[in-house]
Amino acid sequence: MSGGTTLTEVEPEALEERPTFRARILDGELGGYALLAPAFLVLLALAIWPLVYSIGISFTNYELAASKALKFVGLANFRQLANDSIFLGSLWTTAKYLLVVIPAQLILGYVCARILVAAYGMIGSRFLRTCFIVPTMITSLAVGLFWAYMLDPLIGVGNYILAELHLSQQPWLTSPTSAFYTVAGIYLWQWVPFTALLLMAGLLSVPAQIYEAAAIDGARWYHRVFQIDIPLLLRVGAIAGILAVIEVIRLFDLIYGSTQGGPGTATLTNAVEIYRIGFQNFNTSYAAATSLLILVATILISQLFVRALREREA
């Protein structure tokens, strides 16, 4: 960027006669590469190298904290993984979260998006929209911490409101089954606004004439939803879906702040379990092996969405 200011001080005629070395590199054909290179190298070092390294150490007995001799152990870490009932359980917990949360997030996101579109342009609607998106912008750790306080079975405001409404008290985060769904609910509170904003943008880009034509044809609301909105939102919806999958797979902060995986292992997602293996038990190579599995799973699931997207477009 600072190169830009100095270059403009050079007279254009002078530049044509005898291009400086910098001008040749930055203005010429090689310019694109020169501008791209620093970022590219940083990404290579911080994204690709760790990945390759991760594959490497997953076949060893490496431990970050210990200084014992590094040994090649073949598939031992992966064999251990196949018999590790806690880790396999954590995989199942994350899978259950994906199954419960992703459809709910997309459906609720769509309903909220419809409300936002209907209110678009009304007085104060931008302010209301900004209020709505606030949960997505704050740290999930704080979200977990303060919901755990509000849903405390004894002193929490949640059960107080239920009592006032003459509804039965809930154990919220303190019993295994209800903890699982309570965490899902808190997650949705934080992330549905994000999905809704994405879908709102998608809805706003649909030409108004389509809805006008449908209205003239006497289309009912369900025609509009299933025959216009859903087909036209498929692209944005798939992207929202991929982002939601990534978000659920890395579900960590929220749980770290609310249940830390408990009660028992009811909310022990695999991000929390890998953290425990790698950084509380310091079993680095085993953590690398488990995280590779997560990476492969993420790639496969997002490929499903991409495929669905491509088939529709073809």
Add this chain to the structure above:
Amino acid sequence: MNSIRVWVRPAKRTGIWLLALLLALVSTVPIIWIVLTSFKTYVQTQRVPPVVWPDLHHVDNYTSQFASRGGTIGSAVGPLERSLIIATVTTAIVLALAIPAGYALARYRIARKRDIQFFIISTRMMPMIAVIVPLSVLLKKLSLTDTIPGLILVYVGINLSFAIWLLSIFFQSVPPEVEQAAQIDGHSRLGVLWHVSIPLARAGIVVVAVFTWIFAWNELLDALVLTTGATETLPVFLSKFYSQNLLPSYQEMAAVATVQILPAVLVTFLAQRYIVTGLSMGAVSAE
């Protein structure tokens, strides 16, 4: 869109507006509750029915947590300062790297451009938990474990791909004629980037800055793994309220959480226009 809106009857309009208000309230009331909790005394946090409106002059929870000696888990002043520095420096470095790279992808002829774009996007798909193990090894090799530069390096790596991707979209939307005109006026290509393209793509730059800053300000997992004691960030400090609360001090947790949340909320409101356009643009034009 607005042409249909005109037909909608006033009663229905009010209903829709109330629904939008309801969404806003569902999102904000829990946060307001926590801000109110930060002004309560320990006894008030334990009371049923709950105390709704505490004495707002009672700022003991703030003064105890943000005093130099600090509360039961130490002072939050150091973590607060470090988080501010880390978020700001990360944002500056990401912009310095992503602006040229995004511009190059938008405007220069580059061999295998689609492959490079795919590579950049794919790095974003990686769940953090999958690369945190090797990253912690990398930082140890570079002797950057437990340092502020080490954490900044990791945050730059995480945010860079999204930044390049979004900025290249914004640079593409700058009309090429404007850039050509500036070139004819005697600007070098870099001069065009600096004097024409960057000002015209400033919405994208604001979006990237906002999202990068908030990410680095909020991030927990990496900070938990890569920092301790003298280098811990505000989220790491806040996380200690979970494990150390044999006698939960929710009012102190609420005070630290309020300080943690406040900048993100402020930025969201200040940059509201950019956040919605940024999100939607990123999503709608994504491949």
